[in-house]
Amino acid sequence: MRSILFLLLFALTQWVNAQSLTIYVSPTGNDQNTGKSADVPLATLQKALDNWAVLKKSGQTVSEAIILLAGGTYPVSEAVKITSENGGSEHGSLTIRSMENQRAVIDGSKKISGWKKYKNNIWMAPVPEAKDGRWLFNQLYINGEQKTLARFPNQGFYTVAGFPDGGAEIDYHKACKRFQFKAGDLNPKWKNIKDVRVIVYHFWTDTHLVIDTIDATTNIVTFKHEANKRFTDDFSNEGARYIVENVFEGMDSPGEWFLDRHKGMVYYIPMPGEKMETAEVLAPVCAEFIRFEGDPLAKRVENITVENIDFEYSNFILPENDANDHQGSVTVPASVTAIGAANISLRGCTFKNLGNFAFDIQKGCSNINVVRNKLEHLAAGAFKINGGTEKDHPLERTRNIIIADNEILHYGEKYPSAVGILLMNAEGCYIGHNHIFDGWYTGISVGWQWGYQRSVSRDNIIEFNHIHRIGQGLLSDMGGIYTLGVSPGTIIRNNLIHDVESNKYGGWGIYNDEGSTHILIENNIVYNTKYAAYNIHYAKELTVRNNIFALGRLEVLNRGRQEPHNSVYFENNIVYWNSVKDPFTGNWKDQPYVFHQNPNIGTQPTYTDTFDSDYNLYFDPSQALSSLRFNGFTWDEWHQKGKDIHSVYADPMFVNATNYDFRLLPESPAFKLGFKAIDMTDVGPRK
Numbered sequence: 001m002r003s004i005l006f007l008l009l010f011a012l013t014q015w016v017n018a019q020s021l022t023i024y025v026s027p028t029g030n031d032q033n034t035g036k037s038a039d040v041p042l043a044t045l046q047k048a049l050d051n052w053a054v055l056k057k058s059g060q061t062v063s064e065a066i067i068l069l070a071g072g073t074y075p076v077s078e079a080v081k082i083t084s085e086n087g088g089s090e091h092g093s094l095t096i097r098s099m100e101n102q103r104a105v106i107d108g109s110k111k112i113s114g115w116k117k118y119k120n121n122i123w124m125a126p127v128p129e130a131k132d133g134r135w136l137f138n139q140l141y142i143n144g145e146q147k148t149l150a151r152f153p154n155q156g157f158y159t160v161a162g163f164p165d166g167g168a169e170i171d172y173h174k175a176c177k178r179f180q181f182k183a184g185d186l187n188p189k190w191k192n193i194k195d196v197r198v199i200v201y202h203f204w205t206d207t208h209l210v211i212d213t214i215d216a217t218t219n220i221v222t223f224k225h226e227a228n229k230r231f232t233d234d235f236s237n238e239g240a241r242y243i244v245e246n247v248f249e250g251m252d253s254p255g256e257w258f259l260d261r262h263k264g265m266v267y268y269i270p271m272p273g274e275k276m277e278t279a280e281v282l283a284p285v286c287a288e289f290i291r292f293e294g295d296p297l298a299k300r301v302e303n304i305t306v307e308n309i310d311f312e313y314s315n316f317i318l319p320e321n322d323a324n325d326h327q328g329s330v331t332v333p334a335s336v337t338a339i340g341a342a343n344i345s346l347r348g349c350t351f352k353n354l355g356n357f358a359f360d361i362q363k364g365c366s367n368i369n370v371v372r373n374k375l376e377h378l379a380a381g382a383f384k385i386n387g388g389t390e391k392d393h394p395l396e397r398t399r400n401i402i403i404a405d406n407e408i409l410h411y412g413e414k415y416p417s418a419v420g421i422l423l424m425n426a427e428g429c430y431i432g433h434n435h436i437f438d439g440w441y442t443g444i445s446v447g448w449q450w451g452y453q454r455s456v457s458r459d460n461i462i463e464f465n466h467i468h469r470i471g472q473g474l475l476s477d478m479g480g481i482y483t484l485g486v487s488p489g490t491i492i493r494n495n496l497i498h499d500v501e502s503n504k505y506g507g508w509g510i511y512n513d514e515g516s517t518h519i520l521i522e523n524n525i526v527y528n529t530k531y532a533a534y535n536i537h538y539a540k541e542l543t544v545r546n547n548i549f550a551l552g553r554l555e556v557l558n559r560g561r562q563e564p565h566n567s568v569y570f571e572n573n574i575v576y577w578n579s580v581k582d583p584f585t586g587n588w589k590d591q592p593y594v595f596h597q598n599p600n601i602g603t604q605p606t607y608t609d610t611f612d613s614d615y616n617l618y619f620d621p622s623q624a625l626s627s628l629r630f631n632g633f634t635w636d637e638w639h640q641k642g643k644d645i646h647s648v649y650a651d652p653m654f655v656n657a658t659n660y661d662f663r664l665l666p667e668s669p670a671f672k673l674g675f676k677a678i679d680m681t682d683v684g685p686r687k
Helices: 002-013 045-057 635-640
Strands: 020-025 064-069 072-075 080-082 093-098 104-107 109-111 116-119 122-126 176-180 197-202 205-215 220-227 241-245 256-260 265-268 281-284 290-293 301-307 309-312 334-339 341-347 350-354 357-361 366-371 374-378 383-385 399-404 407-411 421-423 430-432 435-439 444-446 461-463 466-470 478-483 486-493 496-500 507-512 516-522 525-529 534-536 542-545 548-552 557-559 568-571 574-576 584-586 612-614 617-619 654-656 661-664
Touching: 020 045, 045 064, 045 080, 093 309, 197 220, 290 301, 334 341, 334 350, 350 357, 357 374, 383 399, 444 486, 466 478, 478 486, 478 496, 496 507, 507 516, 507 525
Parallel strands: 020 064, 064 093, 072 104, 080 290, 093 301, 104 309, 290 334, 301 341, 309 350, 334 357, 341 366, 350 374, 357 383, 366 399, 374 407, 383 421, 399 430, 407 435, 421 444, 430 461, 435 466, 444 478, 461 486, 466 496, 478 507, 486 516, 496 525, 507 534, 516 542, 525 548, 534 557, 542 568, 548 574, 557 584, 568 612, 574 617
Antiparallel strands: 109 281, 116 122, 122 265, 176 220, 197 205, 197 241, 205 220, 256 265, 654 661
16 A cells, blocks of 8 residues: 555656646546646546645645646536645645636536336436435426426415414514414325425515424414414514425426435426437535635635636535524525635636525635626525634634625525625625626625624625615515624625515615614615615614615615614715605604713713714605605704705706616706715626
């Protein structure tokens, strides 16, 4: 054995240059080769990394190692692990990329063959690994197109009919384990009743529940595990919407499929024109493509670049005891995971048909750049960034992450409450020039502490992102950009946000939720939102200036809570609408309060302003000023309360508001108020 290792090491060192090393990999290669040239390539990326690790241990000095992947498909069934042993180091870098003018595809799927007629128009094929749980999946692709897991109803939703554990009279966070259904919606005689999932769409979550029992007498379904919210659609007493998925009897339309794990058989009803004898049928098998695994407290994995590689098909099955009740589908894992990683770049790649998040950047990561990638058809979101909190070791904090120039589309397909880019406990991050669209929930979320308690989220910049066609009427309480908690130094600027549609309440443009504090929001354009273009739940000392908030359908500006401090400095904004009588909805009232800044002063000054608003321009082209109200007051009464004393009600003179061209003509009265033109030519990915 020692002689074999010696020969391998000898072969490797023959092509080592003191400065650089190249290892070749090809779909037609062999892991018994050396990989020292394109003529003797290895077959797998993992083997190339292993060989590189052997060479590093030999003491060879290499400033740059390159692993070149020839064009073609590389099937994988488990994650490629990159550690401090087989990655880069403080003395040299590692680059993994496709060869020039070629494209390598890391493919986490497996083909399903042997299709034959079952009965009627249903076809079937064997999946023997399903019998012992070695291969279960909830996505199926035929000729590259994802098909529908058998469900009821085929279109739309069922509705919860009753609440044996309580409806709107109980706290919305009360754990519930059962609900009453309309007769005929659920059937205890379904053949695979213990495998059926009920997915409830309520509030801001999609709750996935496994059936325990169905009582056809009382029409009550009971689940194996609890949902952590009541089964109302929102804070009303309306029943939540739900579907029933993974039920054999629900396979009743072309394009639907079902996996019987007990028989080890998959069933499918072909679409018109599909020929199962020749169709390419794929299902995901690989849970994770790459895992950057270092130790934040000891030795990090570092100095690695991955570029120009395609990653397709990853697999994730939600555990039975995880109902996916947490905000943002945060418990769903990712196809690329990093922990204890530094100086990592992923660029020019594509991520497609994923069963989970694309990226999960965890504790102890810094200087990770993910730029110029395309991420599409994602079961969850694109990015989840979450480092250590104030309770963790400082070396476990995550900072300086760059997510830029990416295109993110069709996210949340399986877990619609997932966020496009979810930035939780992190600092000094840059989220810029991304194009985020066709998602089912919030585009970008920043911060992860509810209320005013300590947060490590700070100094994050969110700019020049284009976010649109999100929400799509499925969930409530969401926005284009969402903030949470104390976040000093965070800036949200020059973002273009439009077409935000919630189910019930809360399809907002920019949404400052619980305790959002010390954030600068400027130069954004927000329009076509179901609810307010700008919304505050409750916050402290936000600066909101030089934005255009236009065409909120049911609200324009909204604040949920009055508190004994100043929540927002609202200045130099253009507010434009044509649908409501009052642009200030919610609670914009003031109240007396004392700062208690100096205990040595006997008499403390009393303040009353819970928000400042001035030098703004307001306009509704369909209504005269005399017919409008401002949080219930006339324009003159609003002034008497110290609000918008220098503001004006006038046509802002947009180039073409009808076609959403919000550039200002030179004679716009907004300029006299100090408004500065907003340039959106650089929004979204840069060329």
